Amino acid sequence: MSKGSNAGLLFKFFYDENNTGELNVNWLSKSSTSNAQIKVSTHEINAGASNISININDPDTIALTAFFDSSGTDVNALTIRKNGSGENIKVQPMHIDSKKITSLTASNSSASKLYLVIMRVYLTGSDVTLV
Amino acid sequence: MTLALTQVKNIVLLNGDLVNSLIPDLNYESAIDSGESVISVAGSVTDVAVPINRIDVVQILFLWVDKADINKLTLKLNAHTSTESLNPLVVYSGTHSALTVSNSSTSPVNLYWRAIYV
Numbered sequence: 001m002s003k004g005s006n007a008g009l010l011f012k013f014f015y016d017e018n019n020t021g022e023l024n025v026n027w028l029s030k031s032s033t034s035n036a037q038i039k040v041s042t043h044e045i046n047a048g049a050s051n052i053s054i055n056i057n058d059p060d061t062i063a064l065t066a067f068f069d070s071s072g073t074d075v076n077a078l079t080i081r082k083n084g085s086g087e088n089i090k091v092q093p094m095h096i097d098s099k100k101i102t103s104l105t106a107s108n109s110s111a112s113k114l115y116l117v118i119m120r121v122y123l124t125g126s127d128v129t130l131v
Numbered sequence: 132m133t134l135a136l137t138q139v140k141n142i143v144l145l146n147g148d149l150v151n152s153l154i155p156d157l158n159y160e161s162a163i164d165s166g167e168s169v170i171s172v173a174g175s176v177t178d179v180a181v182p183i184n185r186i187d188v189v190q191i192l193f194l195w196v197d198k199a200d201i202n203k204l205t206l207k208l209n210a211h212t213s214t215e216s217l218n219p220l221v222v223y224s225g226t227h228s229a230l231t232v233s234n235s236s237t238s239p240v241n242l243y244w245r246a247i248y249v
Contacts, residue, residue, distance in 0.1 A: 038143070038145060038150060040153055066154050068153075068154055068155060070155075076225055082215075085213035085214075085215070086211070086212065086213050087208060087209075087211045087213040087215070089208075089223070090223070090224060090225035091224070092224065092225060093154075093155055093157060093224055094154050094155070094222070094224050095221075095222065095223060095224060096154075096220070096221065096222035097215075097220075097221050097222075098218060098219060098220045098221070099202075099216055099217075099218035099221075100218075117153060119153055119154065121143070121145075
């Protein structure tokens with residue numbers, strides 16, 4: 001867990017052609033008058049598992065949630081469903097959502113155990129700025 | 132823009148400090164960046180197709196709205212019955228067959244998107 005005194009989050013994607021670093025895109029920042037925390041959890045998803053419930057702590061203060069499959073080998077085998085939706089979202093290699101996630105299930109269509117990693121950023125009194 | 136040996140990274144800054152986001156870097160021998168695009172979604176429309184060229188080969192898709200437009204737009208992927216609200220950003224990986232958007236407000240809303248094709 002990482003915790004700071006002056007909360008602020010900048011989530012940035014960039015790509016780099018031949019390591020020139022010329023292209024750089026900021027995507028989302030959030031700031032808060034309160035502390036920010038990052039929590040990371042890893043969840044084993046057994047082979048063939050379907051809609052296994054995963055607990056989400058303190059959903060009211062989630063500012064951003066990133067999901068990804070740590071195996072990196074079974075493309076599209078690991079999927080999630082958010083907030084009671086029936087839509088299977090691919091997490092190979094990642095999926096990111098900045099809205100509150102109040103319920104989550106995971107499925108694994110492969111014959112091997114996979115690992116779903118969840119990184120959550122918690123803010124209270126959050127404000128949002130796209131940059 | 133066509134990019135060679137592209138690496139898509141993400142970083143997270145927390146309180147001004149770089150922290151390990153743990154999300155894996157993505158490495159491609161070649162990729163095409165769509166650039167940032169914006170479409171105006173008319174008020175009170177339902178399931179309007181989002182004109183993303185060749186969404187079937189998009190690897191990374193970023194979609195977002197302005198702060199003032201949080202939770203006004205909902206997305207449907209692949210003609211599924213479920214919807215996803217935009218508050219304000221979502222990132223999909225993997226390919227998709229279709230994407231539509233609905234606008235619950237009576238005013239037009241800008242939907243921004245950027246895609247990485249491989």
